[in-house]
Amino acid sequence: MENKQNWALPEIDQRVCIVCGDCAAICPTAALGLRAGRMIFQKPALCTYCTLCEQICPRKAIRCEFTITTMERKR
Numbered sequence: 001m002e003n004k005q006n007w008a009l010p011e012i013d014q015r016v017c018i019v020c021g022d023c024a025a026i027c028p029t030a031a032l033g034l035r036a037g038r039m040i041f042q043k044p045a046l047c048t049y050c051t052l053c054e055q056i057c058p059r060k061a062i063r064c065e066f067t068i069t070t071m072e073r074k075r
Contacts, residue, residue, distance in 0.1 A: 008066040009041050010054055016061035023053035023062060 012023075017039055024032040024039065032053060033042035041047060054062045 008049075009044055009047055010049075010051070010062050010064040012039055012041075013061045013063070014038055016059050017057075018059055018061075020058060022056045022058065026052045026056045028052070 019034065019037065019039055021034065021039070024030075024034065028050065029043070029046040029048055031041055031043045031046040031048075032039060034040075035042060049064065049066065051064045054060075054064045
């Protein structure tokens, strides 16, 4: 069975990222980490979409572009 990612994650622009590690340090779930000299979501399922990584990034290399929507339930 193919394992597909079906959730939205903040995007890291590797061309802009300076690998300072601030995002990984502030992440409350340790979803972010360093691998092969790049910041990545090493544990994507742990991401809670808190946007702290986007807020702390000094180069604005992280973007959290997702919208939370609601639906009316049928009664």
